[in-house]
Amino acid sequence: MPQVIELAEAARQYDADGAPALGPLTLAVEAGEALSVTGPSGSGKSTLLNLVAGLDKPDSGSVTVAGERIDRLSERALARFRRDRIGMVFQFFNLLDDLTVTDNVLLPAQLTGRTGRAATARAAELLETLGIARHAKAYPGRLSGGERQRVAVARALINRPDLLLADEPTGALDTASGAEVRDLLTDLNRSGQTVLLVTHDLALAEACASRRLHLVDGRIAADRAVVAR
Structure with a gap:
């Protein structure tokens, strides 16, 4: 299988007199894998995510x-590259409250110049697949946390990214909504979507991932397959 992340x-070192925030680290993630990254605060999880997203450079x-x-x-x-090849899902959704659900989902497509029927059909397909088609004309403020996160996932997938990055995607959700998002990420990976998930939630890391990476002090402390999902 081709590698999506290498x-x-x-x-990456932020303090010239301190220890590196991450690495040196060598890592490969194949297409179709779901990799969860766990570790204590300060272990390098966010730094790893930022490097893979191109938000920071090594x-x-x-x-x-x-x-x-x-x-x-270049910047x-x-x-x-992020717009065309990477989808990102955040802890606090980052939806625009003055746009409808459909318009929020369409934003990345519009930024690439993909407008019109094809983009609208893709948005409708995603909303249907994710179980929120009935909210297409609603505004985010009228939705539950789990529903808003589903909208955020649809937005992340609109441009058919090679990689979906999820940064604490259940961190702002109640238990029931968190379970919905967990199942959603699992289903997306089973359909072939490559996923990199950063989380403090060990149950989420085990449930969603085919492989789990544990970081301590910027280094890989464990890297193992998740047998049963």
């Missing part, structure tokens, strides 16, 4: 995503 001796080593050396890209090229 880090080669990637390291001080040394390389970061390749979907075949592109993103650590060599403008990185923005285009």
Whole structure:
């Protein structure tokens, strides 16, 4: 299987006199994998996510995503790469309250110039698949937390990304809504979507992932397959 993520001796250090926030770290994630990343606060989880998303660059080593050396890209090229190749889901949804559900989902497509019937049909398909088609014309403020996170997932998938990044996707949800999002991420991966999930929730990490990475002090402390999902 092709590799969607490849880090080669990637390291990031914010404090010149302190220990590296991450690495040096070598990691490969194949297409179709669901990798959960866990670890205590300060272990490097967010730094790893930011490097893979192109929101930060390593001080040394390389970061390749979907075949592109993103650590060599300019900020403008990185923005285009994220828009076209990566979907991102955040803890607090980041939806625009003055836009309808459909318009929120369509935003990334509009940024790529993909407008009209094809984009609208894709949005409708995602809302139907994710079980929120009845809310297409509603505004986010009228939805539950779990429903808003489903809208955020639909928005992340609108451009058919190579990689879905999920940063604490259940952190702001109640237990029932969190279970819905857990099942959703599991189903997405089973359909072939490559997922990188960063979470403090060990139950979520075990339920959603085919592989679990545990970081301590910026290094890999454990890397193992999740047998049963």
